[in-house]
Amino acid sequence: xxxxxxASLVANPLAGVFVALLIIFGISALLSPYFLTxxxxxxxxxSLAFVGLVTIGQSMLLILGELDLSLGVIGGxxxxxxxxxxxxxxxxxxxxxxxxxxMGAALGFINGILVTKxxxxxxxxxxxxxxxxxxxxxxxxxxxAITGIPAEIQFLGRGTVYGIPVPFIIMLVVLAIGTFITLKxxxxxxxxxxxxxxxxxxxxxxxVDRVRVAIFTLAGLLAALAGLLMVARLGTAQPSxxxxxxxxxxxxxxxxxxxxxxxxxxxxxxxxxxxxxAIIENIIVLFGVSPYWQGVVxxxxxxxxxxxxxxxxxxIRREG
Amino acid sequence: xxxxxxxKVGRDFPGVTALDDVDLSLELGRVHILAGExxxxxxxxxxxLTGADHPSRGTITIDGRDTAQxxxxxxxxxxxxQELNLFPHxxxxxxxxxxxxxxxxGGLTIDHGAIRKAAQDYLDxxxxxxxxxxxxxxxxxxDQQLLQIARASTNKHMKxxxxxxPTSSLTRxxxxxxxxxxxxxxxxxxxxxxxxxxxDEVFEIGDDYTVLRNGRKVEAGRMAETSEAGLIRAMSGxxxxxxxxxxxxxxxxxxxxxxxxxxxLSGERFEDVSFTLKRGEILGFAGLVGAGRSEVMQTMFGxxxxxxxxxxxxxxxxxxxxTSHSVRNGMLYLSEERKHHGxxxxxxVRENIGxxxxxxxxxxFGISAARExxxxxEIIKAYDIKTPDMEKKIMFLSxxxxxxxxxxxxxxxxxKVLIFDEPTKGIDVRTxxxxxxxxxxxxEEGVGIILVSSEMDELRxxxxxxxxxxxxxxxxxxxxxxxxxETLVGAIFGTETKNAA
Numbered sequence: 001x002x003x004x005x006x007a008s009l010v011a012n013p014l015a016g017v018f019v020a021l022l023i024i025f026g027i028s029a030l031l032s033p034y035f036l037t038x039x040x041x042x043x044x045x046x047s048l049a050f051v052g053l054v055t056i057g058q059s060m061l062l063i064l065g066e067l068d069l070s071l072g073v074i075g076g077x078x079x080x081x082x083x084x085x086x087x088x089x090x091x092x093x094x095x096x097x098x099x100x101x102x103m104g105a106a107l108g109f110i111n112g113i114l115v116t117k118x119x120x121x122x123x124x125x126x127x128x129x130x131x132x133x134x135x136x137x138x139x140x141x142x143x144x145a146i147t148g149i150p151a152e153i154q155f156l157g158r159g160t161v162y163g164i165p166v167p168f169i170i171m172l173v174v175l176a177i178g179t180f181i182t183l184k185x186x187x188x189x190x191x192x193x194x195x196x197x198x199x200x201x202x203x204x205x206x207x208v209d210r211v212r213v214a215i216f217t218l219a220g221l222l223a224a225l226a227g228l229l230m231v232a233r234l235g236t237a238q239p240s241x242x243x244x245x246x247x248x249x250x251x252x253x254x255x256x257x258x259x260x261x262x263x264x265x266x267x268x269x270x271x272x273x274x275x276x277x278a279i280i281e282n283i284i285v286l287f288g289v290s291p292y293w294q295g296v297v298x299x300x301x302x303x304x305x306x307x308x309x310x311x312x313x314x315x316i317r318r319e320g
Numbered sequence: 321x322x323x324x325x326x327x328k329v330g331r332d333f334p335g336v337t338a339l340d341d342v343d344l345s346l347e348l349g350r351v352h353i354l355a356g357e358x359x360x361x362x363x364x365x366x367x368x369l370t371g372a373d374h375p376s377r378g379t380i381t382i383d384g385r386d387t388a389q390x391x392x393x394x395x396x397x398x399x400x401x402q403e404l405n406l407f408p409h410x411x412x413x414x415x416x417x418x419x420x421x422x423x424x425x426g427g428l429t430i431d432h433g434a435i436r437k438a439a440q441d442y443l444d445x446x447x448x449x450x451x452x453x454x455x456x457x458x459x460x461x462x463d464q465q466l467l468q469i470a471r472a473s474t475n476k477h478m479k480x481x482x483x484x485x486p487t488s489s490l491t492r493x494x495x496x497x498x499x500x501x502x503x504x505x506x507x508x509x510x511x512x513x514x515x516x517x518x519x520d521e522v523f524e525i526g527d528d529y530t531v532l533r534n535g536r537k538v539e540a541g542r543m544a545e546t547s548e549a550g551l552i553r554a555m556s557g558x559x560x561x562x563x564x565x566x567x568x569x570x571x572x573x574x575x576x577x578x579x580x581x582x583x584x585l586s587g588e589r590f591e592d593v594s595f596t597l598k599r600g601e602i603l604g605f606a607g608l609v610g611a612g613r614s615e616v617m618q619t620m621f622g623x624x625x626x627x628x629x630x631x632x633x634x635x636x637x638x639x640x641x642x643t644s645h646s647v648r649n650g651m652l653y654l655s656e657e658r659k660h661h662g663x664x665x666x667x668x669v670r671e672n673i674g675x676x677x678x679x680x681x682x683x684x685f686g687i688s689a690a691r692e693x694x695x696x697x698e699i700i701k702a703y704d705i706k707t708p709d710m711e712k713k714i715m716f717l718s719x720x721x722x723x724x725x726x727x728x729x730x731x732x733x734x735x736k737v738l739i740f741d742e743p744t745k746g747i748d749v750r751t752x753x754x755x756x757x758x759x760x761x762x763x764e765e766g767v768g769i770i771l772v773s774s775e776m777d778e779l780r781x782x783x784x785x786x787x788x789x790x791x792x793x794x795x796x797x798x799x800x801x802x803x804x805x806e807t808l809v810g811a812i813f814g815t816e817t818k819n820a821a
Binding site: 192201 | 621660666675678682
């Protein structure tokens with residue numbers, strides 16, 4: 001059976017989105033002389049790092065056929081908690097960060113338990129828990145940022161190694177681990193099985209609920225990690241952290257080949273998707289597009305990207 | 321002049337030719353059998369006949385008009401798909417007439433009274449026992465099947481009716497109801513296309529036939545002038561041993577042993593079920609749809625919760641209500657709902673099979689791709705799974721090959737008890753024989769096999785013993801070789817209760 005090269009390229013969503021990323025990268029480099037400067041590259045890398053960590057967790061949930069809209073506020077709340085622990089209680093930063101991470105995992109775990117035990121729809125449930133977690137942030141801070149974060153942790157957010165921003169390196173390490181889990185471990189296979197066909201997964205003897213809870217927990221942990229790194233970068237714990245981490249990770253996942261219906265895609269593809277969004281947002285700024293128009297432009301590009309994806313998918317289906 | 325004429329039609333998809341040089345002519349007042357193995361191109365052809373897809377070559381003429389110029393003539397064709405595609409949460413009447421503008425009930429508001437009255441006419445004509453106001457999810461499977469045909473016939477222009485395996489989940493009496501409806505249409509000068517893998521039905525209802533193989537027309541003619549063997553030869557391209565017996569032969573070197581002992585098991589829709597399964601036998605379960613056979617199996621497997629009773633496997637008490645315990649300890653259930661309970665549709669054949677051999681493929685650095693590929697290849701070969709390559713998504717395989725992949729996957733875990741629930745539903749004759757052979761071999765190797773089936777022929781061919789169930793209770797336990805068909809049918813319908821084992 002012969003396949004034309006274009007078809008097999010489109011058939012592999014990872015290769016497809018990678019090519020799209022390269023093209024957008026190339027066009028951006030041609031369009032703006034500032035794009036390739038090391039300063040601009042590190043700006044993109046840093047912004048990709050935070051949203052990327054959330055994207056890795058969210059994409060794994062989407063592969064399962066689930067979704068967590070409270071990841072953004074989990075990041076914000078855990079950042080605030082770390083700030084309160086370090087500043088108001090003078091707790092050792094390492095311990096404080098550890099506690100805040102554990103709390104992120106716990107919040108994700110609660111989402112997972114509620115979704116599995118009460119058989120709730122994760123979309124609706126996490127709209128609710130997002131309200132609760134976000135509300136707690138406001139109660140704790142009364143909307144005011146916590147300043148005076150110890151300087152020794154700011155390296156995590158602001159530092160560079162060989163010119164590469166530390167948060168970006170952390171994100172890459174997490175991505176490597178996430179990719180290994182999804183593609184090379186039995187647990188990863190179980191994720192895809194659950195996302196493809198929950199009933200069949202049960203018939204195969206997979207503990208479906210356990211897989212779900214584990215990924216909700218992991219996603220909560222990663223959101224908390226993103227929140228902490230943001231606190232370290234800003235030097236203050238702000239209640240607004242995480243506000244922009246809700247929808248872009250979902251859009252990035254879909255651009256990167258993760259189906260919202262579950263069962264297909266990889267965290268790596270989702271990160272490629274996030275990179276595409278980050279570059280587009282960057283180039284809009286470089287072009288001096290009015291901030292009022294930025295939402296329109298980046299939204300339109302997301303619609304274009306997923307339309308392309310849907311059209312190519314139809315092409316593949318016809319082939320099968 | 322035939323009413324619908326397909327002339328030298330071909331359909332290409334990127335990289336594959338699904339149909340080539342196909343002719344078909346349908347005459348009014350006759351039932352035309354469209355025969356072929358899974359993947360022969362029947363569905364592709366049906367799509368062209370209904371206008372859902374368009375041919376790459378050739379012409380389709382309906383009522384003397386070329387469909388390429390007059391696409392509106394496709395409204396003379398009504399199609400009833402194999403899978404139920406009704407709206408479960410709407411009423412019977414609403415299902416019949418949706419979309420309303422097509423059925424003259426359009427407008428801003430819907431006159432429910434009028435719809436109900438019109439629906440009752442159809443229900444009477446088709447002998448459907450459900451009421452117009454019943455929700456479709458609450459009516460029986462056979463009523464749903466008939467309702468689908470009734471819905472197709474609400475199309476006033478219909479002259480051609482295409483039925484894709486309308487009887488695959490029906491019992492004999494229900495099949496008779498469907499056949500009555502089909503004969504009714506035939507006598508009122510409609511052309512019927514009937515697709516089925518059940519040979520006895522095909523010969524009972526068919527007037528003409530066309531056989532497809534690998535996307536080409538290989539034979540056509542009058543049913544009266546062919547035979548079952550002839551039809552099967554045309555479909556498979558090979559002479560098949562038809563009346564072969566697939567009952568496992570007793571292996572003298574294996575000691576007699578009770579593998580499974582079920583005592584007083586009760587649950588949703590079944591009561592006080594007790595039976596034993598011995599090593600080396602295939603235990604058949606016969607009964608009507610809804611007799612509770614699948615529920616018993618799913619409860620043993622842990623998918624459903626028991627109300628009472630106990631299960632012992634090889635002398636040890638068995639934990640109920642936990643599928644992962646069952647799989648780990650060697651009991652597997654292959655569901656009749658392949659699509660819903662079996663395959664992982666968007667994953668490759670490799671991943672679908674590989675998921676049950678992770679113990680063997682796991683290395684220090686995660687799942688070893690090389691080891692997985694070679695193990696999966698062994699299974700693909702051992703079970704003769706036909707796929708272009710193991711990276712093909714399993715949803716693109718034919719039903720028979722999906723089933724073989726699922727059996728291969730199950731066998732890779734070396735189970736002690738394997739439960740087949742309607743394993744050959746919608747599967748062609750040749751693949752059926754292959755699956756029977758696999759069951760026989762496994763039983764002779766000492767795996768305890770349970771076969772739940774609605775086809776008496778299948779049960780007789782394969783089982784050592786047959787247990788009959790009627791409305792949730794066991795009504796008999798028979799030796800498959802020596803018991804008369806009438807006795808079994810009687811037990812299935814619950815007219816006599818006796819134990820002849």
